[in-house]
Amino acid sequence: IFWGKIWIFASDASLKKLHWAMAKSPPKVYTDAECLAAFAKDGNREWLGLVLDRYLLLLLGVCLKYLGNKTDAEDAVQQVCLKALTEWEKYPVDYPKSWLYKVAVNHCLMQLRKTKFPVRSSAELPDLPENDEGERRLEKEWMLEQMAAGLMALNADQQNCLRLFYLEEKSYQEIVNSTAYTLLQVKSHIQNGKRNLKIFMEKKQTPHAP
Numbered sequence: 001i002f003w004g005k006i007w008i009f010a011s012d013a014s015l016k017k018l019h020w021a022m023a024k025s026p027p028k029v030y031t032d033a034e035c036l037a038a039f040a041k042d043g044n045r046e047w048l049g050l051v052l053d054r055y056l057l058l059l060l061g062v063c064l065k066y067l068g069n070k071t072d073a074e075d076a077v078q079q080v081c082l083k084a085l086t087e088w089e090k091y092p093v094d095y096p097k098s099w100l101y102k103v104a105v106n107h108c109l110m111q112l113r114k115t116k117f118p119v120r121s122s123a124e125l126p127d128l129p130e131n132d133e134g135e136r137r138l139e140k141e142w143m144l145e146q147m148a149a150g151l152m153a154l155n156a157d158q159q160n161c162l163r164l165f166y167l168e169e170k171s172y173q174e175i176v177n178s179t180a181y182t183l184l185q186v187k188s189h190i191q192n193g194k195r196n197l198k199i200f201m202e203k204k205q206t207p208h209a210p
Helices: 002-008 013-022 032-042 045-054 056-067 070-088 096-115 133-153 156-167 172-178 183-203
Strands: none
Touching: 032 045, 032 096, 045 056, 045 070, 056 070, 056 096, 070 096, 133 156, 133 183, 156 172, 156 183, 172 183
16 A cells, blocks of 8 residues: 555656556565666566565655654655666666665655754754855765764664754653653763764764775
């Protein structure tokens, strides 16, 4: 049903045809590499659909985690899948699962940044360099990707508290009320999380850093 929702909004007739084709279970379970190799050979989008289909729940889970709303998460998954269809036709992707994960995280962070990040002061986070527009855009995308990786590197308590504090704009006391953390634990998780995220980002100061 969710797969159908993704493609029902697509105007491209080939996507609707792909949706119909996906209703038929293939007799063999193909690996990602086999699907992408087959697509490179015959250009049939059904191969890409097979890859996307197996990661829909993963993408929905990631988007739900960041956006916190099922409707927004489903819309985000739709955009990620449409981007995948467009991008995978242009160049090969060796690891589609990690590629999809990164694209989903970046998309969610961009959405949150538009609506929530600017409200609360982000003095703790690195500023973007004042370069020309194209370079700044690439730097911003890279920075968001590294920030997402840094957040995922934190422990679960730090991730949870930073998400509630920065993305959902909850106060210390509101976090205490909605979780099992004490006030001291909330402050500690946020402080340690910010410090660890800053250390992670400093190690990745430029896109060329190892």
